[in-house]
Amino acid sequence: MTDKKTALVISAHAADFVWRCGGAIALHQEKGYEVTVACLSYGERGESAKLWKQEGMTLERVKEARREEASNAATALGVNDIRFLDLGDYPLRLDRDAQEQMVDIIREVQPKWMMSHSKWDPYNTDHMNTTQFALECRMIAQAWGHNPGQKVLGAPQLYLFEPHQTEQMEWKPNVFLDITPVWDKKRAAIECMQGQEHLWDFYTNVAENRGNHFRRNSGGQAGGRNCRYAEGFQMIFPQTVDELA
Amino acid sequence: MTDKKTALVISAHAADFVWRCGGAIALHQEKGYEVTVACLSYGERGESAKLWKQEGMTLERVKEARREEASNAATALGVNDIRFLDLGDYPLRLDRDAQEQMVDIIREVQPKWMMSHSKWDPYNTDHMNTTQFALECRMIAQAWGHNPGQKVLGAPQLYLFEPHQTEQMEWKPNVFLDITPVWDKKRAAIECMQGQEHLWDFYTNVAENRGNHFRRNSGGQAGGRNCRYAEGFQMIFPQTVDELA
Amino acid sequence: MTDKKTALVISAHAADFVWRCGGAIALHQEKGYEVTVACLSYGERGESAKLWKQEGMTLERVKEARREEASNAATALGVNDIRFLDLGDYPLRLDRDAQEQMVDIIREVQPKWMMSHSKWDPYNTDHMNTTQFALECRMIAQAWGHNPGQKVLGAPQLYLFEPHQTEQMEWKPNVFLDITPVWDKKRAAIECMQGQEHLWDFYTNVAENRGNHFRRNSGGQAGGRNCRYAEGFQMIFPQTVDELA
Amino acid sequence: MTDKKTALVISAHAADFVWRCGGAIALHQEKGYEVTVACLSYGERGESAKLWKQEGMTLERVKEARREEASNAATALGVNDIRFLDLGDYPLRLDRDAQEQMVDIIREVQPKWMMSHSKWDPYNTDHMNTTQFALECRMIAQAWGHNPGQKVLGAPQLYLFEPHQTEQMEWKPNVFLDITPVWDKKRAAIECMQGQEHLWDFYTNVAENRGNHFRRNSGGQAGGRNCRYAEGFQMIFPQTVDELA
Amino acid sequence: MTDKKTALVISAHAADFVWRCGGAIALHQEKGYEVTVACLSYGERGESAKLWKQEGMTLERVKEARREEASNAATALGVNDIRFLDLGDYPLRLDRDAQEQMVDIIREVQPKWMMSHSKWDPYNTDHMNTTQFALECRMIAQAWGHNPGQKVLGAPQLYLFEPHQTEQMEWKPNVFLDITPVWDKKRAAIECMQGQEHLWDFYTNVAENRGNHFRRNSGGQAGGRNCRYAEGFQMIFPQTVDELA
């Protein structure tokens, strides 16, 4: 364990953390957090179409390629630690063993906040199952009778990062984070994802437009912050504060 | 205008601000905010049953009594400024004149945040109409072409304070505020409401139980803050931040 | 006022009470209730297509014809009292005068329960505006300071009766009422609506299928009641009971 | 089987039935119901923090202690029968065996009504999984082809009892039960839960405030019942009635 | 594979496809589609009460009888292909094997559209679990790394057909299909279900009333189509079009 503040991102497939919260990761690393990314799978079967179109491709080679891309992206973001749980994808194998592994990681990291997918995703059940899994593991990590003697988890916020088609996923951001200072890192990480080049500009557009939303919600033309790139998140749990913002 | 941070509470009836956000008011006054309370009515017809049960009661006498109670409560909370718009109640008269008055107040106060009722209230349409009115006035106050030359409003958060039967009002708090340091002031303000003694303990119970929710959400038995009294609020607009809490 | 139990149905247009709660009316009349029906309009402009297709039709003649149909239907149902407020339709004129009239009726009737339309109806804004109006008037009738000296209203349930396309109106019944004993009366009332013959079988089908829902929810093939016709209603307010059903 | 009316409470952890529906249990026992409580687990890992903080604690000792507390509470409430399924907690093991056990209990009890947790609970997935489990088992118990020859289940209501943070669980009560006559029993049962003393006053506050809600919804200052303590429940299924309340 | 357009209906129990989308099946077959129906179970335990009431009935005999009824109904509708997966019912066994089987069928059929149950069904968890299963299998069938070399699935719409109590299932149709031309076939198929005669008229009523909804939504008395029988469906995914309808 560390004295630093920590955070934990749970990503269903290898690339999700890049598009959806690369900015938050880079920014908090710069602020001194240690961010751990747990990739439940490499997205080897379901999110590697470009690789599979190559002659003679095998599952192992896809996984290697995806692992390398994700590792490079993590490096670009300054991620403290990236873990690959290799649980398979489409669908993920989220059984009791996987649960044990994830609870161990949560207890080891003791995150100030956690991050995962939207609650609903009819396009990609791996995504919503991951969120359910994250809530389940958070609960177990809070249990005093689970591996007694270990440090018990507090009550970290669970942020849901932005899914691909927000409205279809019934996802509603209630916080926007200014990622302008680390945009170059996020774009660099995005460009590590060689297999999904069709999404580079998509997520750049998203970041620019979320920047507009940040400006609007911080005051617009009457005092809004000059944010150029932002990310949106949905908090699952209520906040506890000493002053209203 | 002032250099201090300011806040504006829009209360449908004279007593609403006491039960629902008296703690937030007192706390922010202590932190150096100047809080303005705008009471749209005295609750003279609909929330003064005890007075009306007295022989020979008149509307004017009810209004006077309610005004005095509300003023005393405001004093107990340290409110900077309380305004009575006297728009009638059950139902409120929320016409263009009322709108003009409220927009003037908003522009004058330039609140860092605003506060009002829940979006839905089948028991009390004054409450939900007030929230609609608050949103409408907020929008007008942001218009550069409304009274050109005046300082235009930015984008203050609108907090919805706790209604009487939260679940029936489809109200969901996404922030809890620790009001332990000012609880004595809130209880004193509550006791100013002589006509509604049946609610004193009700809202004390609410404050205690929201304190429990604060403790849970700040870490529970594994590091939660020892908050004894809290208030809950629902934010309408997304937050804009530089770091995730 | 009366010693009998009473009920009040608020119907936007002349025929609504027939299709949507004719069974409930007839049944409760048989049980000794005095049911008052308040028709806010005759549906003269918007729900009288057949009449308007006749040569030389006038608004007054349509209103007369509709009034007669509705009165006949009320008689068929055994309605105690039917009132026509003649507020115009498409759209209804729901101003302060209309409010005063309706509050007077509510206070006079002192209903054990009230009934009106669904909360949302994008096809027919008169319907949803009537529900809003009903809630507003219920609130005023509860105000001790409204016409002091009159008997103040308690807290009658507001039942929402079945709209034409239930799913589009976001209406969800939480109670089914067995109207088998009075089905003949309802069908007779339905047949009074000469101008809307295309709906006779529609609402007979509805009653039969709600009968099936009644059977299912009372036990189905393992003990369900042999209900043949039913009506569904959505309660707005929670019930208060001494025993769980 | 019995000639008496029966009810079945399905409680994820040993203490849930006490806080959430102890009043309903005691009240219906007094009315002659036989209430069975099925505790799926002892809450031994996740809801026994106080015990785990003791030196040298073991899982078996925690389970014993929790079982004794729950049994004492059940006695205080006059529960007819309490069953401990010992399925483990955080997370519950809700497999086919558990299903078979629960279906057997349901068929044996033939409850007039069932009771369980809220549909959604991001803090505690055991709770929402229990509700899903209850619905699944209710469905199986209704199947004529499951253990043919046994008495098939009818269509008992499923009441959802009050969760810890109602708004976060998207729980909305649609019935309030007056538990004033049995409040002393509920408080006594609450005090059996030695390990969770921090919740005694919390749930006393809840009962008092639900009493206020009962008074409001039964007429308020114009005829409301003088209920002092109440519990709220959300019905999943529509009711079937012969008269509107 | 075929050059024809294809469709795939996933039915939890043997009879579901008849009541809920028999018209859509017959109509599209007439239009030259090849429609495949996949029955996950025979509904042998949970939807065969009439058979189980016969002396000496066995599971195998119920399955045979149900299979025959369903096959006859499929013939009446002109179904191209009906598959019985025999996964058991109340509850369905929706494990990895079942998933593999269903993904194979989806890939083989390459449906232009798919069809299944509502997302929520508290009465019948088999129904909602089937929808979840359909989404999961659709996702896997889209994965380039699943059985590489096979033709990958595109993005077929998933239509949710009408459940038994629409409002309780939170099902909202956003498209109505005119089935007047094939009504006789649907009624004939319905009459194949000898064990559920109590539902014949129920679903005839549904078809007639949905016909009314079709007329209303296509123009009503001012130009609406003279549709006599219709079925309603809820689309899960957005449509992609070149012209607005």
Added chain:
Amino acid sequence: MTDKKTALVISAHAADFVWRCGGAIALHQEKGYEVTVACLSYGERGESAKLWKQEGMTLERVKEARREEASNAATALGVNDIRFLDLGDYPLRLDRDAQEQMVDIIREVQPKWMMSHSKWDPYNTDHMNTTQFALECRMIAQAWGHNPGQKVLGAPQLYLFEPHQTEQMEWKPNVFLDITPVWDKKRAAIECMQGQEHLWDFYTNVAENRGNHFRRNSGGQAGGRNCRYAEGFQMIFPQTVDELA
């Protein structure tokens, strides 16, 4: 009236139709529709900040400037007809006169489809009030008794176009329209809005990303259409079809 197919866009402020549905307008004009745009206001007070920052600006000059911009944009899109109702903005004056005007336009145009804002918009109550107004006017235009003798309106779909912050407005597109063929026209129209240059790239990003959503929903990498720009819409009413798409 015309033999051509027609459409009607109801835009709260002068520029809304450009950002939100400029592509749909241009595309349908190219397909031979006659599209009428009704601008309820010029957005003169609330959406003309840049103009108001100029020295000595007056309301009339702002209106003129905004009218000219909107007219130019309409020309760029090939709009058949643009009407300015000049009802004031922030807030709109949506009284009975305005209603009469709008109903006249609807009856004159006899639109095959209508288009307006999202149902909810806490930032801009003009937007949601416009949608309510559109529904109300649609209903009146359908009334046979409103100006008898005029051609009565059928049941045109009401499309809700994309608001500025979709998730906050609870807007969910259920149809995507490929506007690639007319993108140049839309961009040209956008560039007519000199006062809101900060939004040009924002809405270009939106169009590109909606193009991605179109591709995904039409088949993605396995057969999706190569759409580059799209617009999303939410249908309020169910569709009526003869074949499922």
